[in-house]
Amino acid sequence: MSTDSRIVDILSKVTTATITTILLKKGLRNVWLRGVAPLKADQPRKVGRAFTLRFVPMREDLATPESWSAPISTRVGIEHMPEGCIAVVDGNGVTHAGIFGDILCARMKQRGVAALVTDGAVRDVAGVRETGLAVWSQGIASPPSVTGLTFVNWQEPIGCGGVAVFPNDIMVADGDGVVVIPAALVDHVLELAPEQEQLEAWIMQEVEKGTPLPGLYPANAETKARYEASKKKL
Structure with a gap:
């Protein structure tokens, strides 16, 4: 069994409530992503390494439909996501613009991404549910991301739900929400x-x-x- 397979096997049986208690005893209080809830109530627990994506507030000259075809875009970022990762997206808490819809979620599911987690919103929600991709978000919104956000990069340290998340931290998501386990504390x-x-x-x-x-x-x-x-x- 690989290291990541062992992590998933063990933590898939552990609640986020238990994990927050263990981390609290190590002095970590800010590990639970605030405002982030499962899109479907019956979503199974998901465990995976964080693949981070970062948005900043919208700026009109950068947040355009043309930006979707740029070399630095959510579309290209998805193609870098490894199988089994959890995409963790810093949406700045913006809930009036949907960062990902059904087509992007379908591609993530096809690539074997375990889940999408964001403190922003998703769009095309009926289609997103049909893709089968597990999603934890702060809301649902029809307008596209560029109406409120500018995408800047992937695999950088981010803030999501008021919590610092670094690439390759371990994420655990269940009915109680989403918790980050710093890579150094996984063992x-x-x-x-x-x-x-x-x-x-x-x-x-x-x-x-x-x-x-x-x-x-x-x-x-x-x-x-x-x-x-x-x-x-x-």
Whole structure:
């Protein structure tokens, strides 16, 4: 199994809620992209390395329909996206202009892109849903991107949903939103996340049995001992 395959395999079973807690304990509070929600409620969790794209505010001499055919354009950027990546787009929080529509999303899906994440908006939403590409965005808008934004480059550090995202950071997206795991902390999260998920599943069973919360969640030494004993019985 490749390194990235292992990352996807492990983190596909871990909630973004668990990941934010693990990163909080490492001192990272600003890792959850604000305002970014799944386009479809039943989208499965997606994990992948960030492929970043950056827009800046619209300037009339640059944000034109002709810019779509330029060497630096969203169209060319899509052709550089590797299979399995998550496209993370800095849309400046602009929700009155759609950065990607059905045709661009269809091409991303065809190239094996795992998901699109943006703090901007998407357009042609019925067609986007039909492409099967998983999308997390801040909204839906009919007008094209150039009515509110200017595309400038790909694979640069960006801000998305108020969070710094660097190329090749690991992104995890689920029903609770999108979290970035800094590349340097991926191994730390991989080590702790599965065990944390198992512990919380066990705690939920204890809650269903009527166990009071103090000392149970968060688990004190006695609770942790009972949890470890329960694992040995399996």
